[in-house]
Amino acid sequence: MAIESRADHGFSTVFKSDSIINESYKEHDSPQTRVFKIIVIGDSNVGKTCLSYRFCGGKFLKNPEATIGVDFRERTLSLDGENIKLQIWDTAGQERFRKSMVEHYYRNVHAIIFVYDVTNLSSFESLPEWIEECGRHSVPAMVPRILVGNKCDLKGRGEVPTSLAQRLADGYNFPLFETSAKDPAEKEHVDAIFLTIAYKLKNHKPLRLKQPSESGATNLPVEQDQENSCFC
Ligand SMILES: Nc1nc2c(ncn2[C@@H]2O[C@H](COP(=O)(O)OP(=O)(O)OP(=O)(O)O)[C@@H](O)[C@H]2O)c(=O)[nH]1
Numbered sequence: 001m002a003i004e005s006r007a008d009h010g011f012s013t014v015f016k017s018d019s020i021i022n023e024s025y026k027e028h029d030s031p032q033t034r035v036f037k038i039i040v041i042g043d044s045n046v047g048k049t050c051l052s053y054r055f056c057g058g059k060f061l062k063n064p065e066a067t068i069g070v071d072f073r074e075r076t077l078s079l080d081g082e083n084i085k086l087q088i089w090d091t092a093g094q095e096r097f098r099k100s101m102v103e104h105y106y107r108n109v110h111a112i113i114f115v116y117d118v119t120n121l122s123s124f125e126s127l128p129e130w131i132e133e134c135g136r137h138s139v140p141a142m143v144p145r146i147l148v149g150n151k152c153d154l155k156g157r158g159e160v161p162t163s164l165a166q167r168l169a170d171g172y173n174f175p176l177f178e179t180s181a182k183d184p185a186e187k188e189h190v191d192a193i194f195l196t197i198a199y200k201l202k203n204h205k206p207l208r209l210k211q212p213s214e215s216g217a218t219n220l221p222v223e224q225d226q227e228n229s230c231f232c
């Protein structure tokens with residue numbers, strides 16, 4: 001099985017089993033691309049921007065600034081020959097930078113990644129509030145949710161034991177991943193987190209077919225009527 005991906009940095013990546021080979025950009029032939037909206041949520045400074053940049057840009061983003069509102073990134077994967085575009089909504093953790101945007105974050109979302117910092121207990125303790133916020137915005141229960149503990153490269157100074165995080169994850173029935181956006185050795189693990197979501201979403205009904213006139217990448221969000229989307 002080969003998994004091919006095209007990121008917004010102009011390179012494509014081919015995953016073959018557990019190896020990743022970078023190759024130069026090439027257009028996909030298939031006009032059909034399913035687009036999924038994934039939001040990344042959590043306290044400020046936990047590394048949401050760095051994680052999404054690691055996945056879409058392939059590198060660790062040095063000196064990120066606090067996100068204001070939302071930043072969009074995307075990466076197209078070819079899973080078993082089918083194009084799946086993951087449109088990542090990197091949201092702001094700071095209340096003042098997010099309050100006018102919250103409704104947009106949750107509208108027609110297809111998957112949610114809750115992020116905490118393994119070295120910061122308070123970011124972990126905030127998770128129930130983030131999860132409740134998503135509940136208040138009527139996100140359907142079938143929308144996949146996952147928990148990511150970031151900054152594992154600093155684990156020696158970790159404040160959030162894996163056992164504690166696992167208990168919380170089990171309580172909500174979310175998969176738990178611990179990783180690092182910074183550590184290059186974790187690059188494939190970060191990819192695997194997003195691939196896990198992509199595979200879950202892949203079996204869903206088509207949400208939007210890319211039109212032939214849209215062969216170029218777009219940074220605009222695609223919002224669809226979730227009531228017309230089937231997750232069964
Ligand atoms: N050591 C380490 N530092 C990280 C990691 N990921 C992010 N950081 C650092 O953590 C800080 C915050 O990262 P961001 O990605 O901007 O955090 P954010 O969650 O997007 O913050 P907001 O946009 O304010 O919500 C930066 O100084 C990053 O360099 C990581 O995996 N390991």
Ligand SMILES: [Mg+2]
Nearest residue numbers: 048049066067
């Ligand atoms: Mg950010």
